[in-house]
Amino acid sequence: MTKKIWGLALLAGGIIATILTANPASAQLLGANTLGDYGLQSGSQPPPGFWLAGAYYGYDGDKLVDKDGNEYLPEYPGDLNVNGLALAGWFVTDAKIFGGNYGFQIAPAFTNNAFESPVLGLASKTSMGFGDLYVQPINLGWFQGRADILAGLGVTMPTGRYRPDADDNLGSGMWTFELFAGTTLYFDEAQSWHFAATGFFETHTEKKDTDQKVGNILTVEGGLGKALAGGGFNLGVSYYAQWKLSQDRLGQDIDDALAAEGLPTPAKHRGFGIGPEVIVAFANETKLIGTLSLRYFWETGVRTNVQGRTFMATATFPLPSMPLQ
Numbered sequence: 001m002t003k004k005i006w007g008l009a010l011l012a013g014g015i016i017a018t019i020l021t022a023n024p025a026s027a028q029l030l031g032a033n034t035l036g037d038y039g040l041q042s043g044s045q046p047p048p049g050f051w052l053a054g055a056y057y058g059y060d061g062d063k064l065v066d067k068d069g070n071e072y073l074p075e076y077p078g079d080l081n082v083n084g085l086a087l088a089g090w091f092v093t094d095a096k097i098f099g100g101n102y103g104f105q106i107a108p109a110f111t112n113n114a115f116e117s118p119v120l121g122l123a124s125k126t127s128m129g130f131g132d133l134y135v136q137p138i139n140l141g142w143f144q145g146r147a148d149i150l151a152g153l154g155v156t157m158p159t160g161r162y163r164p165d166a167d168d169n170l171g172s173g174m175w176t177f178e179l180f181a182g183t184t185l186y187f188d189e190a191q192s193w194h195f196a197a198t199g200f201f202e203t204h205t206e207k208k209d210t211d212q213k214v215g216n217i218l219t220v221e222g223g224l225g226k227a228l229a230g231g232g233f234n235l236g237v238s239y240y241a242q243w244k245l246s247q248d249r250l251g252q253d254i255d256d257a258l259a260a261e262g263l264p265t266p267a268k269h270r271g272f273g274i275g276p277e278v279i280v281a282f283a284n285e286t287k288l289i290g291t292l293s294l295r296y297f298w299e300t301g302v303r304t305n306v307q308g309r310t311f312m313a314t315a316t317f318p319l320p321s322m323p324l325q
Contacts (some may be wrong), residue, residue, distance in 0.1 A: 029248045031217040032132065032156040032176035034084075036297050036310045038221035039238035042198040043182030044148040045141025046318075048092045053316040057084035058067050061308030067267035069303060080306050084131070085110045089217060092141065100140035100149070107134040109160075129170040131160035146186045150198060154178035156312045164210045173208035182222065196222035215246040215268065223277055234279040238295055244268035269304040273297035287321040 034057060061080035064072040088107035095102045109131040139152040155178070160171020182198025198221055204214040225236020247268060275297040282289045297310040 009141060013222065022194070028289070029207075029212060029214040029250070030172070031204065031214055032134070032172060033200055033202055033217065033219045033242070035219065035240045035242060035271070036221070036238070036275060036295060036312050038198055038240075039293070039295050040223040040225040040234055040236050040279060041148070041184045041194060042196040042222040043150045044196070045101060045139065045150050046090065046092055047322065048094050048101060049322060050319045051090040051092070052319055053088045053090070053314055054315040055084075055086045055088070055312065058082070058311045061306035063307050065302045065305060065307050067304050069301075076243045080308065090139070092139075097140055100142040103136075103139040103141065104132075105136035105139055105154075105250065109134065121156055123263070129161060132171045133157045133244060146191075148184040149181075150183070151181040154180060154200075154321040158208065163207055166211075173210075174214065175205040176202050177204075178202040181232075192227045193225045194226075198222055210251055211249065213249040213252040215248045216246045218243050218245055225277065232281050232283075234277075234281075236277055238277040238297070239272070239274045240297065241270075241272045243270045267304045269302075271299055271302040271305055271307070273299045273310060275310075283324060287323055288318060289321050290315060290317040292316075 035053075037057070057083040059080070061082075066072045086107050086109040088105060090103060090105045092101055092103035110129065134154060134156050136154045138153055140150070142149040155277050156172070156176035158171050158173055158175060160169070162169045162171040162173035164173070178200055179202075180198060180200045182196065184194055184196040187193040187195070198220075200217075200219040202217045202219070204216075207211045219240065219242045221238075221240040223238035225234050225238075227234050245268070248266070250266075275295065277293065277295040279291055279293045281291045292313040293312075293316070295310075295312045295314075299307045299309065
C-alpha cells in the first residue's frame with residue numbers, strides 16, 4: 001500500500017455534504033451547510049472510482065446565545081436534539097477539467113428534530129423523514145505532491161416537507177447554491193502529517209410561500225492529523241467555523257412586529273466547533289474494503305444561535321473494493 005492511497009481513501013467525512021436542513025430552534029434563519037460534515041483531509045478528492053457512504057449526524061443543543069455571547073433566558077432552558085441519516089454516492093472519473101479530475105456527488109438526507117422551550121411555549125418533534133437533496137454537479141480534484149486541491153459547485157434542492165407555519169418541517173423550503181474550494185497540505189514526504197481547510201460560500205432563494213430569505217453564509221471546515229500504521233489509522237483534531245455575511249430578510253410581518261416593539265433585527269450569527277476525529281481503514285492484504293470516521297465537536301464562540309455538541313459517524317466503501325498500491 002502507499003500512504004497516498006490511504007490518505008485519499010480515508011476521506012470518509014468529506015463524502016457527506018448536507019444532512020441537516022431544518023432546525024426549528026435557531027435564533028436565525030439557517031443555511032444548508034451541515035457543520036462538521038467535513039474534517040481531516042477535507043481538501044482532498046478520493047481516487048477515481050465510485051464511493052458509497054452512509055452517515056449518522058447527531059446534534060444536542062442546550063442553550064441559546066445572544067449577540068453579546070450571553071445565554072438568553074437561562075432560567076428557562078430549551079433543548080434541541082437533531083438526528084440525521086444520509087446516503088451519498090461520489091463518482092470520480094479520469095476525465096480532466098482544467099487539469100483536475102472531474103467527479104460528481106449526490107446525497108439524499110433523512111432528518112428527525114425535537115425542540116422544547118418552556119419560556120416560548122414551544123415544543124415540536126418530527127418523525128424521521130426525507131429531507132432536502134444535495135448534489136454536486138461539479139467536483140474537481142488536483143493532486144500536487146505536497147498539496148491536494150478540491151473545488152466545485154453544490155446545490156441543495158428543497159425536496160423535504162416544508163410549510164411556513166409548521167413545526168414539523170423536514171426541509172428548508174429554499175434552493176441553496178454553494179461554491180467551495182479547499183486544500184490538504186502534507187508536511188512530510190510520507191504524507192503522514194496533514195492540515196486541511198475547505199471554504200463553502202452559500203447563497204439562497206426565498207423560502208417557499210414567504211418573503212423570507214437567508215443571508216449569505218461562509219463556512220470553513222478541516223483538521224490537523226497524522227496517519228499511523230501505514231495509513232490504517234488517521235488521528236487528529238477537526239474544526240469548523242461559520243459566519244453569516246449578510247443580514248437575513250425575516251419577512252414583512254416579522255419586520256413590522258419587531259419595529260412595533262422597538263426591537264432590532266437579530267444580529268448575524270457565527271459559531272465555532274473543535275474536537276477529536278479518528279478514521280480507521282479496513283482492508284485485506286490486497287484491497288481496501290472501507291473506512292469508518294468518528295468525529296465529535298464542542299461548540300464555542302456562538303452568537304445569536306443555539307450552542308451545543310455534534311457527533312458524526314461516517315462509513316465509506318469503494319465499489320468495488322479498491323486494490324492497494
